[in-house]
Amino acid sequence: MRQYEMFELSFEGPQPEESEALTDITAEFTCGEDTWKVKGFYDGNKNYKVRFLPQKLGTYTWKVSGVVSEEGSEECTSSEKSHGMVQVEGNHFTYQDGTKYLPFGTTIYALVHQEESLIEETFQTLEKAPFNKVRHCIFPKSYDFNHNDPQYYPFEKDADGKWDVNHPCYAYWKHLEENIVRLGEMGIESDLILMHSYDRWGFAFLTMEEIAVYVEYTMRRLAAYPYIWWSMANEYDFLFNHKMEDWYEIEKMITENDPYHHLLSNHNGMKIYDFSRPAITHCCLQTNAMHKAADWWNQYQKPVIFDECCYEGDIEHEWGNISAFEMVNRFWKACAVGAFATHGETYYSEDEVLWWAKGGTLHGESPERIAFLKDFMYGLEDALEPWSEPMFEEFNNVTEQIVPGELPPFVQLMQSLTPEESENLKWKSAAYTGHYKENIYLKYFGNQRPRVAAIRLPKEHFYKVEMIDVWDMTRTVVEEKVSGKVLLTLPGKEGIAVLATRVNQ
Template sequence: MNYRLFSLLVLGLLFSKSLIAQEVEQWGRFEKTFTAKATGNPFTEVTLTAELSNGYTTYSVAGFYDGKDTFKIRFMPPKTGKWRYKTSSNVAGLTNKKGEFTCVAAARGNSGPVRVSDMYAFKYADGTNYYPFGTTAYAWTHMGEETQEITLNTLKNSGFNKLRMCVFPKNYELVKEAPDLFPFEIKEQKKDADGKPYTVWNFDKFNPAFFQHLEKRIDDLNKLGIEADLILFHPYDKGRWGFDAMPNEVNIRYLKYLLARLSSYKNVWWSLANEWDYVKSKTVSDWDLLAKTVAQNDPYKHLCSIHGATATYYDYRKPEFTHVSIQDETPVQSPNAAAMLRHIYHKPVIADEVGYEGNLKSRWGRYSPEEMTYLVWNGVLGGTYVTHGECYMAAPTDTIFWAKGGMFKGTSWKRIAFLRQIVEAFPNPLSLSDVSRDNVTATAGDGQYLVYFGKQTNDSWLFNLPAKNSSFQKLTAGQRFKVEVIDTWDMTIQPDPQIFETASENDYRLYDKTLKKVRLPLKPYVALRITEIK
């Protein structure tokens, strides 16, 4: 082959590859790396921002130092087309850097970040309904590599699409492991008056390796279609590391650094705290400040909330919070109680802790799998969402999924995955058909109903539905329906062979015109899916 022709071909291939490298999916992640020698502390003394524009919309994003003379900017493009960037910095080698990339259509499976929709529900950015069916593994990223991989494999086959997890490590009765990586550099190791060793942290310098590892795991969750509900602060430190008692100037610097790194990840949510009221070093004013810091430094406005101890409610009406995140089993003892919270806050409600399936001594960690499943059903029927957790422990060294990840030992997770399939088959999110008047009937639109009998045992059910149909059209006479009997525990769906037709309204309800009944299996946890026949 002619050498000159060969050289041109090679150059052409290299050029085409460079063009391909400048293509980023919609809601994907554009990343640009710069190398610069900075005198002083690059975490605190170097400023780096970038403006990115498609000609119609401009975003300003903060850059960050990633160690080894490396600085980065990241951006999640919300629209397809050509985007241009320009940097600003107080370091000559980082300022006025320009470039462009092309945002192409999102690939299959990429629906973008989750947003609030229609006041009480959620949708992905592309308009697809999102129903949070989540679980909890607080410290899984701080465990050994093998446990982390087992956790991912467990989640892959679980049906869960949200995971509550801590940024900082935990020091708790059931979680004592020290992680390999910490978020700050170590200044020195010392001993107290009793000879007990402790670490003095350099809060002016982050440990990029810690955050790189966290990013990898968030990307791993994204590949599984799982939202990472990141808990930014928590009280489970008790002086071991001191991350729960840092001064606000450090807290704010930590938040800004974390958001500069992670805001461009489409599957992140922000949870200001787990059990915020147990963090004794912070006041409500402190939490308000930190919530504002998150809101002001997130260009994409990811979902954000804060979680308190049992029945401790924050003021979720504040604009920084997109949804309600609570620890309280009372609202899910019945669908009516769950629905009540929606009308108080006018935001989506997630009961992120109602207790956990397990065998712990603590009452919050010893629900039967039936009870865990029952509470999730109640919450979902009421138009809210409930987070699962599992706490089985046979020996002190056991890996409890709720704390450390690993493998599931319980069985409610299977029933919750079954419920998710049922919910996602409806055209709209569920809400009670006649709120506060009927605690067994939910609607998902015109002619779409879900009835749940909970712990009741019945041998039959007289077909009847409320005239009111939430925000949808009222039920009228002459509508025809089919009924499917759902065993929520055995996870079976059996069609009733009859066709039901509504008679005229009678005291706010409509019955079958010949008073037909549905035969039930005389066991608890039975539901009915009722669908209009057009």
């Protein structure tokens, strides 16, 4: 047994007489004064398993009861490869052992539903790619460029040809686990999507009672893996057979059956989920409104991930034909203010192998530049948070009369804007600014391309200033020791950032 690594007990027992998904097998693991209660699962061929994710070092005693009665003890030692689960710390993420984690994800919805040769090609691509999170589905996907049938399905069918959630297809779950483990050992988190509407097999029409069985079996079987996140759905609001109360109930199913409380969120099509709910750990967003990142960061006080901000590609759909530069641009817009983004690629191919659904080989130009951004962000002293650059303190207007004891008229004007007016201003003039304490300031100009621009730094400290070209992947020192308002000469092109790092006095 090793801390933060899945520990498994296996037993032989009787063939279940009723549900094979909700069998009567539970275990208690005790270390010192702490006790964890977990449910086991049936894995076919009279084989029962209990999985546990040790949270602390020390001697554990365990006792299994139900269809199997056993007990024993294990010594839990330090892991040499696992940092534990990714958790929320403030508005950012960290591994359980305190190691920094910044999500740089990609999307391969039907990853595990492809032929083995294509899955192998995908993993070979991922080994060279910068991504440390993959969004993928438990259920297969039916949609444009997704017309193939998988080798396995999550459940067997009953005598009437209906999916039987009480009879899992063990070959499918073992296949899924193999891919989750392989990703995890590469340092890639599985952001597992439990439900979606892109379906021709009937999984989208499971009843709430069937969903309860499916979710509990999933938790029993997979929750002990450290490198898993739960996404209740992809585009939850497109599952029109479910009301909002159903999603709250599914949320409850997950939290009550996951003893380790993995990260949990819900992905939107159009209607953003209520991320203020206590069980929701982070904001999972489909939108390209990157200018709202700081607003959501402050509103929800949780990490913000633009898990779908369109895909680099050239297919018909508007969400799948942005340029490589625009993909990189959106990543920088998010990261500059302390949020995060997720990649996807949809270049047309006659064989219908598009990365966003099936994986294979990446063809775009954004991954290399996302890798540059990832290295840049990990190289900073700590995670960024939104920064309101003090731009309007120097505003000068002949009609502005300053009255002692009152806010300047321009500030009053800004504070009087309606939400619509404020939104219009942000769309028009957004630059993306973040900071870490008074040590780091980052300003990303995005689609603006000034020849001369300023960054307004604290006057009490000195800073080294670098210019970053996000497409050419270059960093150039432009000032060695400056403070206050600093005028900079820039190249007059899109995709330029300015980084100010505090230096000794």
